[in-house]
Amino acid sequence: xxxxxxxxxxxxxxxxxxxxxxxxxxxxxxxQLIGTQGxxxxxNLGLFNSLVHIGANxxxxxxxxxxxxxxxxxxxxxxxxxxYTFNQVHRGILDAAHxxxxxxxxxxxxxxxxxxxxxxxxxxxxxxxxxxxxxxxMEYLEEYEIKANGTxxxxxxVIEVILPEEVISETGHIDTAVLDGVGVAGLDAYYGxxxxxxxxxxxx
Amino acid sequence: xxxxxxxxxxxxxxxxxxxxxxxxxxxxxxxQLIGTQGxxxxxNLGLFNSLVHIGANxxxxxxxxxxxxxxxxxxxxxxxxxxYTFNQVHRGILDAAHxxxxxxxxxxxxxxxxxxxxxxxxxxxxxxxxxxxxxxxMEYLEEYEIKANGTxxxxxxVIEVILPEEVISETGHIDTAVLDGVGVAGLDAYYGxxxxxxxxxxxx
Numbered sequence: 001x002x003x004x005x006x007x008x009x010x011x012x013x014x015x016x017x018x019x020x021x022x023x024x025x026x027x028x029x030x031x032q033l034i035g036t037q038g039x040x041x042x043x044n045l046g047l048f049n050s051l052v053h054i055g056a057n058x059x060x061x062x063x064x065x066x067x068x069x070x071x072x073x074x075x076x077x078x079x080x081x082x083x084y085t086f087n088q089v090h091r092g093i094l095d096a097a098h099x100x101x102x103x104x105x106x107x108x109x110x111x112x113x114x115x116x117x118x119x120x121x122x123x124x125x126x127x128x129x130x131x132x133x134x135x136x137x138m139e140y141l142e143e144y145e146i147k148a149n150g151t152x153x154x155x156x157x158v159i160e161v162i163l164p165e166e167v168i169s170e171t172g173h174i175d176t177a178v179l180d181g182v183g184v185a186g187l188d189a190y191y192g193x194x195x196x197x198x199x200x201x202x203x204x
Numbered sequence: 205x206x207x208x209x210x211x212x213x214x215x216x217x218x219x220x221x222x223x224x225x226x227x228x229x230x231x232x233x234x235x236q237l238i239g240t241q242g243x244x245x246x247x248n249l250g251l252f253n254s255l256v257h258i259g260a261n262x263x264x265x266x267x268x269x270x271x272x273x274x275x276x277x278x279x280x281x282x283x284x285x286x287x288y289t290f291n292q293v294h295r296g297i298l299d300a301a302h303x304x305x306x307x308x309x310x311x312x313x314x315x316x317x318x319x320x321x322x323x324x325x326x327x328x329x330x331x332x333x334x335x336x337x338x339x340x341x342m343e344y345l346e347e348y349e350i351k352a353n354g355t356x357x358x359x360x361x362v363i364e365v366i367l368p369e370e371v372i373s374e375t376g377h378i379d380t381a382v383l384d385g386v387g388v389a390g391l392d393a394y395y396g397x398x399x400x401x402x403x404x405x406x407x408x
Contacts, residue, residue: 003369004325007263007341007362015261017376022260024378025340025365027234027292028387028397029256050256052233052268055353056226057219059211062268062350062357064256088231094400102406113408121208136229137211144348146266146359149259153266153357155350158211161229165207172221174228176389183232183387183397185380188405191387192398193232196298199392202306204317 023186031184033097034063035085035118035127036077038106043118043127045110046074047101049184051086059158061086061138067150073106078154082140083125087132090180094190096131101187123160133179135162173198227390235388237301238267239289239322239331240281242310247322247331249314250278251305253388255290263362265290265342271354277310282358286344287329291336294384298394300335305391327364337383339366377402 010018029049036044050064063086065075078084089097096114104110111118111127118127124137137160144153167174177195184190214222233253240248254268267290269279282288293301300318308314315322315331322331328341341364348357371378381399388394 001368001370002337002366004364004366006327006364010263011261013376018263019260019376021372021376021378022263022362023257024376024380025263025338025362026255026257026265026290027236027338027380027385028232029234030231032231051230052254052256053227053230054268054350054355056223057215058352059214059222059226059229060350060352061230064258064266086230091400095403098403099406102408104408108408123210133206134229134231141352142350144350144357146258146264146346146348148262148264148345148359148361151258153348155352157352158226158229160208160210162206162208164205166205168225172217172223172225172228173390173393174225175393176228176231177395181231182400183395186377189377189379189402190400191381192400193387194396194398196295196386196394196396199299199302199394201392202303204306204308204312 020186024189028183028185028191031089031097031182033087033089033100033129034074035087035129036074037081037126038073038077039080042107042109043111044073044077045100047097054155060141060155061158062153062155065152065154078140081125084138085124085126085128086136086138087129088134089182090133091182091192092180093131094182121160128162133163134174224390228393232387232389232395235293235301235386237291237293237304237333238278239291239333240278241285241330242277242281243284246311246313247315248277248281249304251301258359264345264359265362266357266359269356269358282344285329288342289328289330289332290340290342291333292338293386294337295386295396296384297335298386325364332366337367338378
């Protein structure tokens with residue numbers, strides 16, 4: 001039965017209830033491991049679910065960084081190095097990806113801790129996840145701090161892409177389902193994908 | 205076979221190929237109809253795939269608006285009225301939702317054109333989609349224009365939520381799959397969801 005709640009009724013809810021409710025409210029989101037290189041040379045991984053398309057020409061992507069109220073290694077590394085990678089999570093690396101979101105210290109590489117391999121190219125000075133199937137090499141461009149709560153939108157330029165050539169269709173579409181891509185609702189509820197098809201361009 | 209491309213190799217590709225490639229690159233995204241009210245009183249709908257979580261306390265959500273190089277009714281209505289609604293798309297309304305993304309004139313309501321019903325509450329001065337199962341009432345807060353290409357991040361406060369009470373778990377999680385929620389890759393490739401489960405909080 002449909003029910004209407006004013007949002008303020010959730011203010012009194014327990015903190016984790018509120019977090020999970022409002023995080024699952026938007027529905028499914030993509031799931032990415034962001035790879036960065038620390039100034040100490042240690043390869044770092046962070047799990048993110050907020051990748052958004054900003055533009056195709058030039059190609060740009062954005063993601064949301066939680067407020068800097070605690071140390072954020074991914075953010076610090078991006079600001080120090082300017083390079084980072086998005087690595088799409090698929091079913092085969094889901095357990096490792098989830099584990100990579102644990103609070104490891106700066107001296108510990110999530111790659112080693114969760115059993116994933118770093119992969120490097122000439123163009124991007126940050127580690128990719130070798131086991132990922134869709135990898136995007138990024139260079140930092142700009143950031144915007146949201147006044148209301150200190151959350152940060154980080155914008156970067158796509159400078160390299162790595163993926164299996166055969167999954168790109170003639171029209172340029174990449175099919176996430178054949179790559180076993182997963183989605184996430186909230187922080188910890190995961191979803192597999194069933195391709196429903198591509199719809200024709202709609203006209204009034 | 206994995207292949208590495210410098211992003212600049214895509215510059216010479218045909219415009220729609222480039223658009224679909226870079227839009228499908230991030231993987232699956234949530235799919236929402238945004239409901240707004242025009243100054244002429246006409247109920248408007250727009251299809252968006254860029255809803256991001258900004259904060260849980262107070263609850264805030266953001267979405268990405270394409271550059272204002274052409275008239276954007278959703279944006280104009282939000283700026284004029286300050287209220288708008290997110291309506292999660294599910295399989296039962298997917299065809300209508302896709303059709304709502306056609307270029308209708310300002311004088312034509314997408315609700316009427318695609319056969320969806322507007323629903324109003326006392327708190328929110330914008331139409332919800334009656335047939336949606338998860339509906340979020342929003343009030344405009346702030347916006348950020350991305351310098352690199354004029355794209356806009358619109359931030360709002362959640363002021364009301366409407367959904368079936370029984371889909372909220374004890375922990376506060378909403379299960380998008382039981383609601384038949386769909387995801388989208390790019391602008392027109394749709395996905396159903398298969399729940400894979402919730403993982404425990406990871407510790408090093």
